[in-house]
Amino acid sequence: MPSPIPASATAEPTPLAVVSAPATAATRVLNSRGRTRAGARSALIWSLALILLLGTVAVLAPLLAPYSPTEQLDIVGLKNRSPSAAHPFGTDRYSRDVLSRVLYGSRISLSVATLAVLLSATIGTAYGVISAYLGGRIDTVLMRLLDALLAIPRVLLLVALLALWSPVPLSALILIIGATGWFEVSRLVRAEVLSVKQREYVTAARALGATGLRIVWRHVLPNVAAPVLVAAALAVGNVIILEAGLSYLGIGARIPTASWGSIFYDGSDALESTWWVALFPGLAILVTVMAFNTLGDALRDLLDPRQLPGADQPTATPNDIA
Numbered sequence: 145m146p147s148p149i150p151a152s153a154t155a156e157p158t159p160l161a162v163v164s165a166p167a168t169a170a171t172r173v174l175n176s177r178g179r180t181r182a183g184a185r186s187a188l189i190w191s192l193a194l195i196l197l198l199g200t201v202a203v204l205a206p207l208l209a210p211y212s213p214t215e216q217l218d219i220v221g222l223k224n225r226s227p228s229a230a231h232p233f234g235t236d237r238y239s240r241d242v243l244s245r246v247l248y249g250s251r252i253s254l255s256v257a258t259l260a261v262l263l264s265a266t267i268g269t270a271y272g273v274i275s276a277y278l279g280g281r282i283d284t285v286l287m288r289l290l291d292a293l294l295a296i297p298r299v300l301l302l303v304a305l306l307a308l309w310s311p312v313p314l315s316a317l318i319l320i321i322g323a324t325g326w327f328e329v330s331r332l333v334r335a336e337v338l339s340v341k342q343r344e345y346v347t348a349a350r351a352l353g354a355t356g357l358r359i360v361w362r363h364v365l366p367n368v369a370a371p372v373l374v375a376a377a378l379a380v381g382n383v384i385i386l387e388a389g390l391s392y393l394g395i396g397a398r399i400p401t402a403s404w405g406s407i408f409y410d411g412s413d414a415l416e417s418t419w420w421v422a423l424f425p426g427l428a429i430l431v432t433v434m435a436f437n438t439l440g441d442a443l444r445d446l447l448d449p450r451q452l453p454g455a456d457q458p459t460a461t462p463n464d465i466a
Contacts, residue, residue: 217239264326265375373443374447392405
């Protein structure tokens with residue numbers, strides 16, 4: 145009696161497209177993620193290099209600037225001089241060297257933005273962690289208070305505070321900008337903490353007797369650091385523009401202190417005749433804001449877990465098989 149033919153010998157062959165479709169779809173996604181991360185690494189390197197250069201220029205401004213930022217060189221002979229070899233950025237209506245003022249202005253603009261963002265990130269992180277981790281009525285009360293604060297336009301609040309407190313010292317300017325910039329950060333941190341506190345390792349730590357402070361310090365804060373870092377990098381550029389706008393309105397850095405906003409204001413009333421006075425601080429603001437925004441976008445792409453290799457690999461769809 146002949147032996148039966150195995151079923152595998154009579155089965156229809158599996159189409160090659162069905163076998164290769166999942167691998168093809170996954171390969172496309174992984175290649176896309178790889179290109180995204182490679183581009184983010186390149187953007188991160190270039191933005192960090194530019195920010196480091198700007199920070200170095202700000203620190204070394206007294207050595208790099210050819211003149212004092214408030215020195216009136218020759219109120220008659222050097223008034224509103226166009227860019228030249230002696231004055232690469234020209235002079236303003238008070239015969240002050242614009243290059244020196246832009247270099248010194250970087251110290252004010254960068255320090256105000258950096259310190260204000262650091263303050264706002266600290267307050268927002270603490271507020272969000274306390275609200276989300278304690279939960280219950282405390283979370284409800286804190287969130288309703290935050291909603292009330294978010295209902296007030298930040299620029300309007302800043303203008304009112306700074307107009308009432310005039311002239312404003314630089315330390316107070318940093319404090320006011322930082323104390324009004326943490327609202328969105330606290331919402332972001334609260335959402336992250338609500339997600340993290342439900343995970344298994346937090347439950348295990350609580351079951352092992354870990355205190356709430358230890359859980360927050362060892363397990364919660366490390367997981368919310370990445371989004372806060374991205375938000376802070378993006379916020380620096382926004383604060384630079386905000387400080388420049390306040391200085392332009394005359395309620396920012398005190399005259400004759402040089403900041404990019406105040407220098408831009410000095411040249412804004414005569415752009416046709418003395419364009420260089422507003423051009424160079426405007427370019428400094430543009431380059432700096434672009435550098436910090438690029439840094440924030442690169443950090444977001446690199447720290448996003450969905451961009452990691454092997455994360456959420458897709459399955460084949462009818463379109464892939466076709």
